[in-house]
Amino acid sequence: MDKLKKFVNKYTPVIMLLPALIGVLIIQIYPSLDSIRLSFTDKSLLNPITSYVGFDNYIKALSDPQTWQTILNTLVFAVLSLALGAVFAMLVANELNKKFRGRTFFRAMFLAPWVTPPLVTSAIWQLLLSETFSPINGLLMQLGWIDKPINFLGNTEPILGFLSMPLISIIIINVWSIFPFLMVMFLAGMQTIPAEMIEAATVDGANSVQRFFKITLPCLMPVIETSILLEGIWQFNNFNISYLVTKGGPLNSTMVMAVDVYTEAFINFNYGSGATISVLMMLIILFPAVVYLKKQLRQTDNI
Amino acid sequence: MNKRSRRILNGIRHWAVMIFTTIFVLFPFYWMVLTSLKPREELMASPPVWIPSFLDFNNYKLVWEQMPLLRYLGNSLFVSLMTTIVCLVLATFCGYSISRFVIRKPQKITTVMMILSQLIPGTLPFISFYFIMYNAGLTNTYQGLVIAYSVWAIPFCTLMMKSYFSQSVPIALEESATLDGCSKFGIFFRIAIPISVPGLVATSIFAFIQGWNEFMWASVMLSNNDMKPASVGIYDFIGQYGANSNISMSMTAAVMITLPAIIFFAFLQKYLISGLSAGAVKG
Numbered sequence: 001m002d003k004l005k006k007f008v009n010k011y012t013p014v015i016m017l018l019p020a021l022i023g024v025l026i027i028q029i030y031p032s033l034d035s036i037r038l039s040f041t042d043k044s045l046l047n048p049i050t051s052y053v054g055f056d057n058y059i060k061a062l063s064d065p066q067t068w069q070t071i072l073n074t075l076v077f078a079v080l081s082l083a084l085g086a087v088f089a090m091l092v093a094n095e096l097n098k099k100f101r102g103r104t105f106f107r108a109m110f111l112a113p114w115v116t117p118p119l120v121t122s123a124i125w126q127l128l129l130s131e132t133f134s135p136i137n138g139l140l141m142q143l144g145w146i147d148k149p150i151n152f153l154g155n156t157e158p159i160l161g162f163l164s165m166p167l168i169s170i171i172i173i174n175v176w177s178i179f180p181f182l183m184v185m186f187l188a189g190m191q192t193i194p195a196e197m198i199e200a201a202t203v204d205g206a207n208s209v210q211r212f213f214k215i216t217l218p219c220l221m222p223v224i225e226t227s228i229l230l231e232g233i234w235q236f237n238n239f240n241i242s243y244l245v246t247k248g249g250p251l252n253s254t255m256v257m258a259v260d261v262y263t264e265a266f267i268n269f270n271y272g273s274g275a276t277i278s279v280l281m282m283l284i285i286l287f288p289a290v291v292y293l294k295k296q297l298r299q300t301d302n303i
Numbered sequence: 304m305n306k307r308s309r310r311i312l313n314g315i316r317h318w319a320v321m322i323f324t325t326i327f328v329l330f331p332f333y334w335m336v337l338t339s340l341k342p343r344e345e346l347m348a349s350p351p352v353w354i355p356s357f358l359d360f361n362n363y364k365l366v367w368e369q370m371p372l373l374r375y376l377g378n379s380l381f382v383s384l385m386t387t388i389v390c391l392v393l394a395t396f397c398g399y400s401i402s403r404f405v406i407r408k409p410q411k412i413t414t415v416m417m418i419l420s421q422l423i424p425g426t427l428p429f430i431s432f433y434f435i436m437y438n439a440g441l442t443n444t445y446q447g448l449v450i451a452y453s454v455w456a457i458p459f460c461t462l463m464m465k466s467y468f469s470q471s472v473p474i475a476l477e478e479s480a481t482l483d484g485c486s487k488f489g490i491f492f493r494i495a496i497p498i499s500v501p502g503l504v505a506t507s508i509f510a511f512i513q514g515w516n517e518f519m520w521a522s523v524m525l526s527n528n529d530m531k532p533a534s535v536g537i538y539d540f541i542g543q544y545g546a547n548s549n550i551s552m553s554m555t556a557a558v559m560i561t562l563p564a565i566i567f568f569a570f571l572q573k574y575l576i577s578g579l580s581a582g583a584v585k586g
Contacts, residue, residue, distance in 0.1 A: 005486070008486075008488070009486045009487055009488075012400075012486070012487035012488055012491075013400045013403070013404040013409070013410065013487070014400075014409050016396040016397060016399060016400035016491075017396065017397045017400040017401065017409060017410065017413050019393050019396065019397070020393040020394060020396065020397035020413070020417075020457050020461060021397065021409075021412075021413050021416060023393060023453070023454050023457060024416055024417065024420050024454060024457060024458065025416065027428070027432060027435075027450065027451070027454040028420040028423065028428050028432075028454060028455075029416065029419075029420065029428075030428075030431075031427075031428035031429075031430075031431035031432040031435060032423050032427045032428040032431070034428075034431035035427050035428055035429070035430050035431045036427075038430060038431060091320055092320060092324050095316075095317050095320045095321060098317065100317070104573075106321060106324075106325070108569065108572050108573075109325065109328060109329070110324060110325075110328055111568070111572060112328060112329075112332065112565060112568075113328060113331075115512055115516075115564050115565060115568040116516075116561055116564070116565075117515065117516045117518075117533075117534050117560055117561065117564065118516060118518055118534075119518055119534050119537060119538050119557075119560075120335075120537075120557045120560060120561045121331075123335075123541060123553055123554070123557050124331045124332075124334065124335045124554070124557065125331065127334065127335075127338065127550060127553075127554065128330075128331060128334060132347065133346070133347065133351075133550060135334060135351045135353075138351035139351070142351075176327065176328070176331070207309065208313055230421075233421075233422055236424070237424040237425055237426065239425070239426065239519055240518060240519070243519075244518070244538075257424075257426075258424065258425070258426050261426040261429070261430075262426065262429075262519070265429070265430045265433075266433075266523055271430050274430055275430050275431070277426075278424060278426045278427040278429065278430065279427065281424040281426060281427065282423065282424055282427050285422065285424060289419075289422040292418070292422060293415065293418050293419065293422065296414070296418050297411075297414065297415070297418075
């Protein structure tokens with residue numbers, strides 16, 4: 001009995017982490033590897049016998065101009081929502097970091113989009129941006145700024161070559177739902193900056209813009225790096241907004257890679273080619289992911 | 304520029320940002336609630352009706368009669384709670400082990416795995432995972448959903464608990480307990496856990512919200528109407544009317560699923576913020 005106790009005590013650290021590790025291995029790591037295998041097969045619902053087809057799926061995907069358009073859409077969607085979201089979150093966090101009446105109230109209120117189910121987010125915005133019901137169009141027409149309603153989610157005419165009205169629309173929707181998380185992260189970082197530092201700068205005559213760029217921003221850099229890398233990867237993988245608002249349409253103008261995988265695999269039931277797109281996604285995300293992983297491990301070593 | 308005018312300018316900028324953000328954040332909610340309550344003839348009016356002439360609660364009655372809302376909400380609540388429990392137990396153990404015994408190999412490997420699985424596109428394991436669940440007979444079951452949700456939330460929760468432990472539980476305290484003959488499990492339950500309640504609360508809120516809002520897994524794994532969580536149930540409900548045909552019904556359903564989440568969050572948000580902050584500072 002004593003021996004058993006000693007044994008348990010010695011291996012406690014390992015016993016503690018095994019359940020979570022096994023779960024993650026079985027449910028994420030193994031299926032990920034298996035999906036890579038699937039991407040070399042022609043598995044589909046209509047195909048009773050699955051066989052290996054080598055790089056066929058990849059050749060087919062990469063020779064299709066639509067795939068490149070989807071990749072471009074995904075990058076534009078991720079980068080623009082991240083950039084807009086981060087700048088906006090920073091602006092709001094900086095103002096929330098001041099002392100004023102109702103500060104906690106505003107902070108809590110601004111977090112609301114974060115807890116709103118994506119389904120609801122998309123249903124509301126579909127309404128806000130629809131051609132017939134949109135109050136935004138209504139307001140613009142009331143003010144006399146436009147003559148006929150803008151078809152935010154339907155007009156596929158390209159803008160600047162890589163954008164279109166529907167894509168811009170889902171980016172705005174996405175900014176609405178991601179900025180709260182970034183805001184909380186930035187705010188948390190700002191609260192660790194010693195107040196004396198800011199005060200000293202104020203005494204020396206720095207104005208608020210100088211204080212922001214010379215003190216707040218440099219001190220926040222570690223938090224900014226971490227949250228932007230993480231959020232960037234999440235947005236690259238974002239499925240909900242594009243799928244729930246426009247289903248990738250119209251004419252694939254809002255098609256992002258995650259929706260492409262879902263459509264291929266669970267609507268067209270071509271599992272093999274769906275898996276191929278998901279492997280392409282992983283290859284694109286690999287570089288920022290490795291940067292993030294290295295950064296995290298360095299921090300772990302420092303503790 | 305003198306000090307006074309600078310102060311006024313700062314004040315204007317401050318309130319401009321606050322007011323703009325408030326409108327940006329709240330207007331969609333306002334319009335959702337408004338649409339669900341507007342009388343029929345004011346819905347499509349042009350110019351739009353910003354404040355309705357009277358409130359029409361009829362939609363709520365109709366949605367209540369046509370959609371098994373309680374069933375959906377109950378499913379969501381059950382699955383999210385189970386997810387929270389499973390995820391919390393596993394993540395707390397794992398996070399503690401990583402935070403205390405970093406130098407060793409298993410901890411290092413686990414850390415890499417946890418970070419890695421946060422970075423893998425969710426769609427990569429998705430297809431293969433579906434077949435694993437299908438072959439194990441776990442599609443169309445609550446267990447399957449709970450497994451999927453918890454494993455998706457575990458990595459982030461583990462890292463969150465890890466940073467909470469390494470920041471808020473002093474190692475010296477544990478060392479003295481070891482000298483007094485306390486086992487490692489004993490230290491974990493008697494010292495680390497009681498100190499870490501705020502971190503535990505934050506992590507559970509995170510896991511719960513993940514489960515409550517999840518859509519993609521549930522839509523693929525469930526075809527049985529009785530088990531659908533609210534996110535999928537309401538999606539189907541809205542879908543059967545089409546996006547534009549019955550706006551007020553869709554918005555009514557949307558209000559009904561959002562309300563519980565917002566109320567729940569309003570009470571607990573300060574814990575979530577403090578827990579996230581503890582993690583954010585060190586990454």
